Amino acid sequence: MTEPTPAHALSDALTAADRIRSGPVPVRPPGVPTGKRWTVIVDLEAGSGVTRAVARLHDRVSDRLVGTGQARLAPPDSDVPGVADEVAAAQALVDLARHMLEVAHAEVEDASHTPIPH
Template identity: 40%
Template sequence: MSTAKRWTIEVLVDEEGGRTYAEACLQSGADTRLVGIGRAKLNPSDRDIPEIGDELAAARALCDLGQRLLVSAARDIQAVTHEPVRLSR
């Protein structure tokens, strides 16, 4: 019988003066916490629509988090196998 696990990702978004910053924080276990970072900047010639900056920064933070999770998995595999590991997206 399999056991379901719950991993929680919290995305925090802050915007000021046309610049948006996002952090995607993953809590996957008792000791595992990873953070991805994303940023977006309003082009001066574009209309200021804060929701779009939020979406871009959050998406970039989630992509960064995914990459960090792959790196963490590769390190864990390498620690067990003692072989070089190369994971791709």
């Protein structure tokens, strides 16, 4: 048996957290950080040689930011299962990160009344 990767450990923790939510509110163990939780959900759709991805950042209120990406299989390319999903999802996450930075820069500029070089 192999050790779980951090991704598996996080997935297991989130699954456990969902189970806990249905019961009494647990006491937070020492060392577990408190704060905000943002979740990114990536939806994939494939068809006609194109895979599209939409990444949505969800906070407790809404999905306020969205990034998009796509991957296209060129005729000479061999179809490697899963690669188009990974490329499209990565592009959507990069686009989402760019939007997050734009929002953060705008908020700092508004608060400080000082332009920030991009």
